[in-house]
Amino acid sequence: MLHLQTFGDLRLIDANGEPVRYPIKGLLMMAHLYAGASHELSRYELAQFLWSDVEAELARLNLRKLISRIRETDGGRAEIPFDFTATTVRLNTQAVSSDLDVFRTAGPPLERLNAIAELTQRGFIGNIKPATKLIDTWMRAQRDAQALQLRQALLDALPDVEKSGAARIISSAALQILERDPNDEQVRALLQQLSGGSSFGERLPSGNGPARVEVKRAETGGATSADIERASLPLILPRLVLLPPTSIHADAGLALASALIEDVTIELCALRNISIVAPHTAGQIRRDSEKATVVARHSIAYLLDTRFSDEGLFAQLIYFPTDEIIWAHRFVMTPDTLPRQRRLIAQQLTLSVARELAEKEEERLRFEANPEAYHAYLVGSSLMSKLTLPHIRRARKAFKQSLSHKADFSPSFTGLARTFTSEWLVTAQGNNELLHLAEQNALRAIERDPASAAGHRELGVTKLYLGDVDASVAALHLAEELSPHFADVIYSHADTLVHASRPGDALAKIQRAISLNPIAPDAYLWCAAGASFFLEQYEEAIAYVEAMKDKAPAHRIAAASCAMIGDRKRALFHRQRAESINPVFDVEKWLAIVPFKEQWQKELYREGLLRAGF
Numbered sequence: 001m002l003h004l005q006t007f008g009d010l011r012l013i014d015a016n017g018e019p020v021r022y023p024i025k026g027l028l029m030m031a032h033l034y035a036g037a038s039h040e041l042s043r044y045e046l047a048q049f050l051w052s053d054v055e056a057e058l059a060r061l062n063l064r065k066l067i068s069r070i071r072e073t074d075g076g077r078a079e080i081p082f083d084f085t086a087t088t089v090r091l092n093t094q095a096v097s098s099d100l101d102v103f104r105t106a107g108p109p110l111e112r113l114n115a116i117a118e119l120t121q122r123g124f125i126g127n128i129k130p131a132t133k134l135i136d137t138w139m140r141a142q143r144d145a146q147a148l149q150l151r152q153a154l155l156d157a158l159p160d161v162e163k164s165g166a167a168r169i170i171s172s173a174a175l176q177i178l179e180r181d182p183n184d185e186q187v188r189a190l191l192q193q194l195s196g197g198s199s200f201g202e203r204l205p206s207g208n209g210p211a212r213v214e215v216k217r218a219e220t221g222g223a224t225s226a227d228i229e230r231a232s233l234p235l236i237l238p239r240l241v242l243l244p245p246t247s248i249h250a251d252a253g254l255a256l257a258s259a260l261i262e263d264v265t266i267e268l269c270a271l272r273n274i275s276i277v278a279p280h281t282a283g284q285i286r287r288d289s290e291k292a293t294v295v296a297r298h299s300i301a302y303l304l305d306t307r308f309s310d311e312g313l314f315a316q317l318i319y320f321p322t323d324e325i326i327w328a329h330r331f332v333m334t335p336d337t338l339p340r341q342r343r344l345i346a347q348q349l350t351l352s353v354a355r356e357l358a359e360k361e362e363e364r365l366r367f368e369a370n371p372e373a374y375h376a377y378l379v380g381s382s383l384m385s386k387l388t389l390p391h392i393r394r395a396r397k398a399f400k401q402s403l404s405h406k407a408d409f410s411p412s413f414t415g416l417a418r419t420f421t422s423e424w425l426v427t428a429q430g431n432n433e434l435l436h437l438a439e440q441n442a443l444r445a446i447e448r449d450p451a452s453a454a455g456h457r458e459l460g461v462t463k464l465y466l467g468d469v470d471a472s473v474a475a476l477h478l479a480e481e482l483s484p485h486f487a488d489v490i491y492s493h494a495d496t497l498v499h500a501s502r503p504g505d506a507l508a509k510i511q512r513a514i515s516l517n518p519i520a521p522d523a524y525l526w527c528a529a530g531a532s533f534f535l536e537q538y539e540e541a542i543a544y545v546e547a548m549k550d551k552a553p554a555h556r557i558a559a560a561s562c563a564m565i566g567d568r569k570r571a572l573f574h575r576q577r578a579e580s581i582n583p584v585f586d587v588e589k590w591l592a593i594v595p596f597k598e599q600w601q602k603e604l605y606r607e608g609l610l611r612a613g614f
Helices: 024-035 043-050 056-073 099-103 109-121 133-160 166-180 185-195 210-219 225-230 252-270 279-287 291-297 338-368 371-383 389-405 410-427 432-448 453-465 469-482 487-499 503-516 522-534 538-546 552-564 568-581 587-593 599-612
Strands: 002-005 011-013 040-042 082-084 088-091 096-098 239-242 300-309 312-319 324-331
Touching: 002 024, 002 099, 011 024, 024 040, 024 043, 024 056, 024 088, 024 096, 024 099, 024 133, 040 043, 043 056, 043 088, 043 133, 056 082, 096 099, 099 109, 109 133, 109 166, 133 166, 133 185, 166 185, 239 252, 239 279, 252 279, 252 300, 279 291, 324 338, 324 503, 371 389, 371 410, 389 410, 410 432, 410 453, 432 453, 453 469, 453 487, 469 487, 487 503, 487 522, 503 522, 522 538, 522 552, 522 599, 538 552, 552 568, 552 599, 568 599, 587 599
Parallel strands: 002 096, 239 300
Antiparallel strands: 002 011, 040 088, 082 088, 300 312, 312 324
16 A cells, blocks of 8 residues: 655655655645545646646646656556545555545544654655645645644543653643743643642633634535635744754753753743744754754744753853854753752843844844755855865855845855855965955944844954955954854854964854854864864863864864974874875965964974974
8 A cells, every 4th residue: 555645855755664656746736636625626627737837728637647657657556645636636545645644533532642743853855846726725725634633633632641751741742832922821821720739620622613614624524715814914023943962872861951951941932922843843943954054944043052061051042043152051960959050051042032132133123034045055165064175165165055035144254255265275385365255244234234243253254364454353353242142153253362372362252152062063172173273282282172073174284293392203194185185285385374363383384294204
């Protein structure tokens, strides 16, 4: 038997669990028929549904071609999903099952709620952009009906709230409902009662009110367009996701920290000016390797990133469009402090988010109004996490694509500036044209958004490599004043202080950046290695390089550090790696390019490089 999956990606799966190659329009037709009461429609209706944007005759021709493709695809099957006649198309439900069955299947209320919540959390047909207005309207109507059924399943399950595991299932489903409709005061009140540990008892609603009538109407396919138009549209609010913590060691403390974050998630549902992403989705985002893409898809503005260690729970609130750290704190995790910490985290988050909403509302609306530009920007930002020439150039292409969608999108100018300075660094050829392009794009970013730290940061970095160290320090000082918890700004400020002949101040600052961003990017560690080298702490410099995932940019500083402590074998290793990446590197040419405020730094670096054999 074939299985039609409609939540998440729309696809057809065979009896062995393998995906079946099938026309997308055929899958849409299958889903449309499966969701209907009779599983049968006329050819005219299906043609209009699938191709409402073309002439009727062309739509019918397209349907005939689609049917021919489907017949060819299904030719060798024992069970055929469609029955085609001259005038109708019927879905053979003896040959096809679907995840939509969960809405039609009775069962224990708590199990049914859990099944519906897990399914709807994935999103109905999430991988297909509606090609016509009719398809879009149908998909929206299906999601409306499914939301009503989730709400009713929640009300039906409430009498079982005292059962083992019930509170978490019910609270997670309630959060999911509030994600969609933050104005559902009945569900909000129920969630707050559950969060507060109150006993529901006889105060629980019976669920026999208007919501039940609406669900029954949706189940029978009786919802009219007038009903849908009368339904109040959910308020569009910025979204916050609280990611469950990670840890190097999976122990009981991590489980406790995870439970704490989930409880805080429920606590924050009382906020009226932000939408909280349910824990189920938060867990999926945490596990996804393409977090930036997933966060963009879910239109998430704020992200609470958490990590657990022996020192407690580290939490940082990030404004995702600019990767700016708004607030960071470490919480002690002992049994006697847990109740207070729960309230403290919730309070700090509430205050921080409320303040940032007031300050960043205009910026947030600008991001949300340009999803294509934002998505391309995120792609570019994710590529810049690796300092290799192919990644840098692919990132530049993504930032340019972002600007093609919105010509004055400030973050993408910031990203472009970073690609030019990064290429200048990686190639080590002293190409000042790259730096002038970086400066132009940084100034464009500042012109469009002077209050953003990001543009000032890139200007500071560019000024450094152009040799104007004082202008660089000034620009980065301003950037840090504008955003005092922005780890990337603090890192860039530290890097500039290295070149300003203040390696001690630089090391202190980069260590602060690492404390804000504990799983530090390679660039932070590279900067720390440089600061350590100029403090003549060579072992520490080598340790920072060894901690880098991609050591390619830092082989020269590692080779110089090894040479300064007389470790010729390791110095040779790093020098050979550096030469394999850039075989035309010249010490004197490079030292003439790299800006150091005081001559002693150049002399020390020259000595290290020459001892290493460059």
